[in-house]
Amino acid sequence: MIVCEFCQHYTPGGECRLGLNLPKTMSCREFKPGIEKFCADPKDFVSENQIVQMATFFGFQRTELKKIKAMAAGEAKRSLAAC
Numbered sequence: 001m002i003v004c005e006f007c008q009h010y011t012p013g014g015e016c017r018l019g020l021n022l023p024k025t026m027s028c029r030e031f032k033p034g035i036e037k038f039c040a041d042p043k044d045f046v047s048e049n050q051i052v053q054m055a056t057f058f059g060f061q062r063t064e065l066k067k068i069k070a071m072a073a074g075e076a077k078r079s080l081a082a083c
Contacts, residue, residue, distance in 0.1 A: 008033070
């Protein structure tokens with residue numbers, strides 16, 4: 001598993017839309033997480049903690065984890081607004 005699999009810049013063909021070389025570790029300076037990469041079905045989203053726990057399990061740390069936390073917080077706000 002690589003960081004790219006959770007990034008919106010990653011194409012189905014296995015390439016980076018930004019033209020970057022794919023990293024072998026779970027870090028990338030241009031990482032842009034997408035909720036759809038964590039929850040294929042929007043109804044699967046339960047809470048911000050759910051996403052953070054998944055990210056920690058997959059080995060995300062530091063900057064990438066901060067970006068995931070921000071993305072999950074935004075999704076939690078959208079979920080509350082939809083209710």
